[in-house]
Amino acid sequence: MKVGFVGLGLMGSGMAGALLRAGHEVTVWNRSPARAEPLAAQGATVAPDLAALAAGEEIVFTSLPDDAALEEVVLGPHGLVANLARGAIHVGTSTIGTAMARRLEEAHAQAGQVYVSAPVFGRPDVAAKGELAVVAAGPGAALERLAPAFAAIGRMTQVMGEDPQQANLAKLAGNFLIASVIESLGEALALVAKGGVDQQAYLDLLTSTLFSAPVYRTYGQLIVDRAYEPAGFALPLGAKDVRLALAAGEELKVPLPIGSLLRDRLMTMIATEGEAKDWSSLGELAKIQSGQ
Structure with a gap:
């Protein structure tokens, strides 16, 4: 065609x-x-x-x-x-x-x-x-x-x-979930790393048992490797998608408290680390704030 x-x-x-x-x-x-x-x-x-x-x-x-x-x-x-x-x-x-x-x-x-x-x-x-x-x-x-x-x-x-907007709403909700995974993975990895646990071994445990989905494998590995540049999907784009998800929630009268947290976490990364990094670098913020 x-x-x-x-x-x-x-x-x-x-x-x-x-x-x-x-x-x-x-x-x-x-x-x-x-x-x-x-x-x-x-x-x-x-x-x-x-x-x-x-x-x-x-x-x-x-x-x-x-x-x-x-x-x-x-x-x-x-x-x-x-x-x-x-x-x-x-x-x-x-x-x-x-x-x-x-x-x-x-x-x-x-x-x-x-x-x-x-x-x-x-x-x-x-x-x-x-x-x-x-x-x-x-x-x-x-x-x-x-x-x-x-x-x-x-x-x-x-x-x-x-209705075309239904596909966009589904995509925004999906990206909201991906951002949630990145944030929670970053926090968990920061926690075990500061306690002396090998991050790669911990990620291998997670992705071979409780969380075998591709999103955990892909973003978990990026966080462990700190492979944030060049960006496949830059921080500002992730922040934009979270803002759009929050706007959809406001229109539909659906509270998204985790979305509000993610917006602030992404803004913190952009303000302190710049706009060039991949949005997986959101998973680095817990390490930074814990002094690692």
Whole structure:
């Protein structure tokens, strides 16, 4: 199938590459043109500008860091809504707020287009392998049409409903849980380390018994190794997702007291350690505060 792809950061490049390897015809565009060069070498067509990409595709994926970037690319004067054909589908893979998802759905509907939310779980190395978990929501006919593309970028697709914001809410709740795991792992590792227990042995115990899920193995190892740079998912992005989860909780009248703690812990890390580190470095804060 023919697919346009906008946003070639670590995640977007991985997904676009997976689509190419699956045999799809992919046209790409990125605000920093140099990011398109590796994909061009793999067979992607590089669009001269965003408007040209939108006008030439019936399906366009976006992978952008936040609501503001997505608003500019989709709702701006040279953006997707202004240039996609009627009936075209925009697939948003970004982790955004539910309010933004509703804005995108309404804007595309008014233009006779379709919006599908399809945020993903997985870090950049997983995206490069085409093994993400796709969390999708949107009209059933559009989801069926997108199935081959989802199969290319992910090992599974879980449909959350026909309302796009449902997928974004599920993704925000998932990232809230990941941040909770990072914080609690960091505290537990700081505790045993200060008591003289080998952190690697302790992590091996946890992940082979009580907590064998990939999130514990992946983030636990990053914390033990203190492997926070280069960032696969930087601290400010984690802080943004926790803020969006708190905003969703406020809108739905669901208290998230752990979310408030995580917001403050992430802000502490950003203020003291900078913005360049991976959000797994949140697990370092308990060690720092315990004098390790």
